[in-house]
Amino acid sequence: MATGDNDAAGGGTAIIDATGIVKDYGHARALHGVSLTVAAGEFVALVGPSGCGKTTLLKILAGFEEATAGRLTIQGRDMHGVPAAARPTRMVFQKLALFPHKTVGDNIGFPLKLQKVAKADATARVAAMADLMHLKPEYLGRWPAQLSGGEQQRVALARALVSQPSVLLLDEPMSALDAKLKKSLQAELKKLHRELGTSFVLVTHDLEEAMMLADRICVMRAGRVVQIGTPADIYYRPVDTFVAGFIGETNFLPVTATAAAGGGFSVTSPLARGGAATIAAERAAPGAGAGRAALLVRPETIGFVTGEPAPGRWVLDGEVEEYFVKGASTQYRVRVAGLQAALVMDLPGSLELPAEVGAKVAVGFDPAGAYLLPEAP
Numbered sequence: 001m002a003t004g005d006n007d008a009a010g011g012g013t014a015i016i017d018a019t020g021i022v023k024d025y026g027h028a029r030a031l032h033g034v035s036l037t038v039a040a041g042e043f044v045a046l047v048g049p050s051g052c053g054k055t056t057l058l059k060i061l062a063g064f065e066e067a068t069a070g071r072l073t074i075q076g077r078d079m080h081g082v083p084a085a086a087r088p089t090r091m092v093f094q095k096l097a098l099f100p101h102k103t104v105g106d107n108i109g110f111p112l113k114l115q116k117v118a119k120a121d122a123t124a125r126v127a128a129m130a131d132l133m134h135l136k137p138e139y140l141g142r143w144p145a146q147l148s149g150g151e152q153q154r155v156a157l158a159r160a161l162v163s164q165p166s167v168l169l170l171d172e173p174m175s176a177l178d179a180k181l182k183k184s185l186q187a188e189l190k191k192l193h194r195e196l197g198t199s200f201v202l203v204t205h206d207l208e209e210a211m212m213l214a215d216r217i218c219v220m221r222a223g224r225v226v227q228i229g230t231p232a233d234i235y236y237r238p239v240d241t242f243v244a245g246f247i248g249e250t251n252f253l254p255v256t257a258t259a260a261a262g263g264g265f266s267v268t269s270p271l272a273r274g275g276a277a278t279i280a281a282e283r284a285a286p287g288a289g290a291g292r293a294a295l296l297v298r299p300e301t302i303g304f305v306t307g308e309p310a311p312g313r314w315v316l317d318g319e320v321e322e323y324f325v326k327g328a329s330t331q332y333r334v335r336v337a338g339l340q341a342a343l344v345m346d347l348p349g350s351l352e353l354p355a356e357v358g359a360k361v362a363v364g365f366d367p368a369g370a371y372l373l374p375e376a377p
């Protein structure tokens with residue numbers, strides 16, 4: 001779907017409806033009119049380069065920052081002037097904000113104490129939440145410093161969830177964890193989301209994490225939303241070279257496009273052998289038009305060509321610049337004359353390497369399976 005497609009996934013009821021959110025810090029504009037809806041029970045990830053405004057947007061949803069302009073409703077209620085504590089949202093920060101001098105149990109139960117929940121009820125809810133987060137009962141009497149980093153992050157999650165918020169806002173909650181712990185907490189987070197039916201909005205730098213966890217990904221750039229869509233939309237149907245390049249390493253082949261019947265395009269490239277190729281209308285971004293354009297060719301769709309290429313394939317000649325054995329796959333970088341960046345290819349991993357550094361090679365792909373984008377600005 002194109003830019004501005006903010007409809008909640010699956011047409012569910014919007015729990016968060018943010019329209020035209022502007023945020024100025026002094027004279028600097030951090031958000032330039034951002035619109036986002038989040039459906040009840042949906043998991044949305046906010047991604048984008050450092051400083052693009054992800055955390056600012058999350059803080060506005062949480063009530064830790066007030067928007068300069070725009071309208072925010074949560075559960076149909078206008079949030080203007082509503083303090084964080086009175087919103088049906090809870091936020092988990094990148095840096096743990098656990099109280100060091102309260103026990104783990106008191107940390108988790110703190111929101112219930114504020115809500116003046118009866119002690120027996122609160123104790124039961126803290127125990128249930130600790131259990132859900134795989135925190136052993138004996139941990140409840142410890143100090144936060146006596147738990148590991150991953151366990152502390154689970155305490156922070158338990159504290160955010162104990163008061164049963166409708167929306168959980170997560171600001172890079174896993175960025176401080178090592179790779180293995182991160183993987184296990186990601187799996188737990190996904191399971192938790194499924195079990196609780198709470199809406200999650202996650203800010204992350206980790207694109208794989210966003211692809212794995214989110215129902216929809218919102219890609220931001222310089223205070224604006226560039227595209228909102230399912231992980232498959234964002235990966236296979238990016239609106240431009242920025243989104244395509246941001247979500248995974250990829251290739252852009254300069255092409256010349258002319259309009260073809262049925263809304264598609266006929267494309268040619270001076271760098272490729274194989275003649276004009278037809279790109280169907282559904283394989284062209286809404287902004288792509290006749291003239292100079294970029295063909296998005298994902299690394300996993302390119303292979304070495306030996307002998308006669310299959311009909312319809314485009315073939316480029318080049319030289320192996322580098323390769324990386326990654327286990328399940330091997331990445332090759334092939335220098336092609338006339339192409340700015342080396343062509344990146346991901347081949348299935350194998351014991352025998354198909355080519356060494358410096359080898360003259362031919363690589364090929366099916367242009368009809370590529371995706372046409374407007375030329376990079």
Ligand SMILES: Nc1ncnc2c1ncn2[C@@H]1O[C@H](COP(=O)(O)OP(=O)(O)OP(=O)(O)O)[C@@H](O)[C@H]1O
Nearest residue numbers: 025028029030048049050051052053054055056057
């Ligand atoms: N309290 C503040 N005062 C002034 N400027 C701020 C403040 N908070 C953020 N900014 C600026 O607003 C812009 C957006 O910041 P924000 O933290 O929302 O970005 P981000 O996308 O979350 O970045 P990162 O991925 O690095 O965390 C940045 O240019 C930042 O310097």
